[in-house]
Amino acid sequence: MTATDRAEGALLGLACGDALGRPVEFRSPRRIEREYGRLDEMVGDGTHRKPPGTITDDTELALRIARSLVEMGAFDGVDIAERFVEWYRSGPFDIGGLTADALRLIDQGHAWDDSGQTCWKARSEGQNAGNGSVMRCAPHALAFDDESALVTASTISSRITHADPRCTYGCAVLNLTIANCLHETERPLATALETVRVDAPDELVGALEPIGAGEEPEPLSNSGYVVHTLQTALYEALTAEEAGEAIVGAVNRGGDADTLGAVAGAVAGARFGASSLPPAWLDAVDEVGELRDLARDLFEGTYAPVSA
Numbered sequence: 001m002t003a004t005d006r007a008e009g010a011l012l013g014l015a016c017g018d019a020l021g022r023p024v025e026f027r028s029p030r031r032i033e034r035e036y037g038r039l040d041e042m043v044g045d046g047t048h049r050k051p052p053g054t055i056t057d058d059t060e061l062a063l064r065i066a067r068s069l070v071e072m073g074a075f076d077g078v079d080i081a082e083r084f085v086e087w088y089r090s091g092p093f094d095i096g097g098l099t100a101d102a103l104r105l106i107d108q109g110h111a112w113d114d115s116g117q118t119c120w121k122a123r124s125e126g127q128n129a130g131n132g133s134v135m136r137c138a139p140h141a142l143a144f145d146d147e148s149a150l151v152t153a154s155t156i157s158s159r160i161t162h163a164d165p166r167c168t169y170g171c172a173v174l175n176l177t178i179a180n181c182l183h184e185t186e187r188p189l190a191t192a193l194e195t196v197r198v199d200a201p202d203e204l205v206g207a208l209e210p211i212g213a214g215e216e217p218e219p220l221s222n223s224g225y226v227v228h229t230l231q232t233a234l235y236e237a238l239t240a241e242e243a244g245e246a247i248v249g250a251v252n253r254g255g256d257a258d259t260l261g262a263v264a265g266a267v268a269g270a271r272f273g274a275s276s277l278p279p280a281w282l283d284a285v286d287e288v289g290e291l292r293d294l295a296r297d298l299f300e301g302t303y304a305p306v307s308a
């Protein structure tokens, strides 16, 4: 397995997890089992009633980050936000609450780098730290070699819609973990946590430390709260023996199944490479060709340091 295969695996794993989970989003694990047994192939209909292999907002937004980085040759928050807003205007069938609120504000003329903060202040605890930025942030991990550049890009990119420190540092920890997988670092999550420990919220670091140490905290949740999503998806991604197994394990937990699949898939894809993903899944997802090209460009190109 080459480093390029692992870079492609990060974006293709994200898309495969998203598409596998799409038909069972919001469903309980019990209902998934009743309808599909163990869901391990791309099926049509289900939640959102789409054809097999249909991606959702998770991959749509990751694609826009990836295209922006490659076309601009740098992190450009204005450009990323514009691409997000253009997508928002197209009326997507799946969109998170905070993302919709923040992109509506930007569409109305609010500053891209303050919209997430404004929406965050307007919400109460329990409603203000969803997984809508961690699900899309993986492309940054392929572009930025330097750890501090990666942390900065990840946090600023999150803040367009998700300004809570659990979300901004959630993106940083996830992307450092993906980058560590790409470079075959031992203990990728534990190492990522060491990098952000001083700045990241204790609640986030404390929740992920056991997973970084190889323990399973009980119970793992399928909710859309960013800390839960990272715990569950990272647990699946870091304990599986292959990428497909990680994604199937995440998706069959139900709840926010597509995003659990996308986050687990990005990490497991970076661990095991695109060549480890089931070929039938890759055939079913229309965006695979473009994602492969973008992954290669991101990983092999040089991207200008972030200027906020």
Ligand SMILES: [Mg+2]
Pocket: 056, 057, 058, 094, 258, 259
């Ligand atoms: Mg989704």
